[in-house]
Amino acid sequence: MQKFILAATAVTALAIALPAAAQFQKPEDAVKYRQSSMFVIGQHFGRVGAMVQGKAPYDAAAAAANIEVVASMAKLPFAGFVEGTSSTEKGKSKADIWTKRAKFDEGAKAMQDAMVKLVAASKANNLDTLKPAFGDVGKTCKGCHDDFRNQ
Amino acid sequence: MQKFILAATAVTALAIALPAAAQFQKPEDAVKYRQSSMFVIGQHFGRVGAMVQGKAPYDAAAAAANIEVVASMAKLPFAGFVEGTSSTEKGKSKADIWTKRAKFDEGAKAMQDAMVKLVAASKANNLDTLKPAFGDVGKTCKGCHDDFRNQ
16 A cells, blocks of 8 residues: 555656646657657566466556556656657657647546556455456556547 | 655555566567656656756756656666567667676665665755755666666
8 A cells, every 4th residue: 555655646646746847848759758758668567467367467566567567657658659759759749739739638647547547456455356457547548649649 | 754654654565565576468568668667767867857957947846747757667677687588679778787687686675775765855845955865766776777777
């Protein structure tokens, strides 16, 4: 429980502090930043996904450690979706991100809210507790990817 | 002080848990993982560097928030330097990383030790306290980059 509080605090602290701290020297850095942070998050989230899907043995400590990394980084990518970086994008971001920003931000918040619950679930040392919380975060990822990411 | 303890705890927790959790589906993922995590770290560290060097106004809260991100990610890249990924490297890693691994790991540990002190210093809300602690971490970065990274 103590750890859950810490992680939740960290997520909140980043939410408050990062918008002001987010400064990129050039637009390409913002693009690379969001792609890089998303990739690292995806690696750690995917390791837990393998456990949830039965493709890897459930290791409670590893699952919790991976979710801790994901949660601590969950706010980072969004600072990289700065205005004017759609045309410099070599990746998959749709221009809709900037024309439907409120919906995009809402999706980001839904993910972060689900993430707080997943951090708690990952500490329960129980795969049956982890699974639905993992699924809930996964749905929020998919929701935004379906709407705002080219396949 | 409370925050410093939390950050130090998080760093330690990652140190213990991640080697077992570090699994990459293919060598290229390990390369991309270390490059991505280093890039994100570099962005946040660089923002504090600009303050330390007087190129940006000192913002104590932003500095502490950025250092918190750096500290929480400080262990991540090293999990990506897995055996056999030198030849797949499109970046700057020297093969010496794998032939002089003990020295490389020692450098990583020196960075992480200096990072714990920097987290504390960043909470002091005092640029003169931040500067030397920032410089000490920077030296450990440069030490490994000089030895193990192609320019």
